[in-house]
Each structure stands twice: as structure tokens, then as C-alpha cells.
Amino acid sequence: MITHLVLFSPQQTLDAEHQAAILESLQRAVTQCPTVLACRIGRRVRHGLAGYEQHMREDYQYVLALEFDDVDGLRAYLRHPAHDQIGGFFTSAASASLAYDYEMVELGDAGSLL
Numbered sequence: 001m002i003t004h005l006v007l008f009s010p011q012q013t014l015d016a017e018h019q020a021a022i023l024e025s026l027q028r029a030v031t032q033c034p035t036v037l038a039c040r041i042g043r044r045v046r047h048g049l050a051g052y053e054q055h056m057r058e059d060y061q062y063v064l065a066l067e068f069d070d071v072d073g074l075r076a077y078l079r080h081p082a083h084d085q086i087g088g089f090f091t092s093a094a095s096a097s098l099a100y101d102y103e104m105v106e107l108g109d110a111g112s113l114l
Helices: 017-033 072-078 081-092 106-114
Strands: 002-010 038-043 062-068 092-103
Touching: 002 038, 002 072, 017 038, 017 081, 062 072, 081 092
Parallel strands: none
Antiparallel strands: 002 062, 002 092, 038 062
């Protein structure tokens, strides 16, 4: 399984209308591209305990996680016309963003990644 992770913080000046347009664009991209298996979005939680939280150089408020069967499915999504608009939003409407792709396996299969 391939997981496409996007970490982002929206610009502080982003109004409600623009936020709604981003969510609609994401919904359209996910539903129009048949290779997307799952989509989740989350907001950062802070627990306040001493540790890694204080060592993060950047503060990304949100994460988007998309799942695909394989790299070809990810490529199909990234090349899909519906992705163009949402991809643009993650650069134009974000004060900071990162995107990474990972091959994911169950813990018992972790040796296959090494």
C-alpha cells in the first residue's frame, strides 16, 4: 500500500469561502480518481508532554492522508485533471506544506522494507 501524506498550514488570511472551495476540490479529486482507496484529514493535537513535540521546527496544523494500492495508483491520482486544482491550493493557500509518499506494510512485514 502507498500512503500519500500532505502536511500543511493554511494562510492566516484564508477566508471561509476559500476554505470551502479547497474542501470541495479535495472531495472532487478523491471521488473522481478511482485509484484513491481512502482519504483522511486531521488537525494536529498537542499533548504538552516533554519530548518530540518541542523539537519540531515547523508547525503543520493539518495532515491529509490518501491511500493507494500501488505507485501506479498514486501516479494516476497525481496526473488526474481533478488533482490539478487541489494541488494548486496546497501551494497557493498554505503558509507551509510538505508532501511525501510512503510504502506501508503491517509491522510483521517490516523486514521487507529494509
